[in-house]
Amino acid sequence: MLRTVNRVVLTLAGLALVGAGGVVLAMAADLPSRLGVGLPADWSWRGPDSAVLSRADRLHWQGESWWWPVVIGTLAVLVLLALWWFLAQLRRRRLGTLDVDTGDGGAARLRAGAVEDVLTAEAESLPGVERARFTLVGRRGGPGARVGLLIAPQARPRDVVHILRDRTLENARVSAGAAELPAEIRLRATRHAADRVT
Known part of the structure; x- marks a missing residue:
């Protein structure tokens, strides 16, 4: 069971990192404009000199009452899952x-x-x-x-x-x-x- 979870977690983490790295590399090299690829109109990150999120995007949800509980709750769940995964690795160690x-x-x-x-x-x-x-x-x-x-x-x-x-x-x-x-x-x-x- 733990081996399957490890493989799934590592595969998903690897795919997410490769995907994020590919997007960052493409935008830093300004590939969309060089290749003539059109980006969506609301896409704020248009090249190496632009920000990933515009100021309006960064401040958009801050006024909502549910925003901070959702952000903190999501981060807490991610930390708990990472801690559970780490402790599961220790449990499978060789017995002394x-x-x-x-x-x-x-x-x-x-x-x-x-x-x-x-x-x-x-x-x-x-x-x-x-x-x-x-x-x-x-x-x-x-x-x-x-x-x-x-x-x-x-x-x-x-x-x-x-x-x-x-x-x-x-x-x-x-x-x-x-x-x-x-x-x-x-x-x-x-x-x-x-x-x-x-």
Whole structure:
């Protein structure tokens, strides 16, 4: 979900910046008059020496009672959305520690790196997996996992994912005492160079 939001936000921001930059560049280079393009009659920015907004445009809405609440409200919403987006990036960081249920009502705090090493070693022992990398993300009490697997050319990806889910991820979930352990798994196949026959 967050990755999709990031892509949409960055795409929209990029398009807005490219569009605004193109307009500024065109007006600064006086392209409309050089190319004979007619601008709308109420367009105040007509060339490099004119203002983006005329004085009348800048002062037009100031006398209206709704103007300042709308401006301040819009800016406040934009700031809150930017703050939410920034905090969402921090939440997805790699975990430093992990809370594990000890079974007696308490919890033990483990270093996430140590848990990742154990999960990586277990995943690399699975058939068809040549290399693995586990990263724990989310919150200490409700972690998730990002898994990168390098699989052998003859391995069937579906079988590798099922075995990883049923063994390694299920063992990790039970050990952590978590109701669920969402995981994002990325697979890459090993590429072996062809043997040279002479």
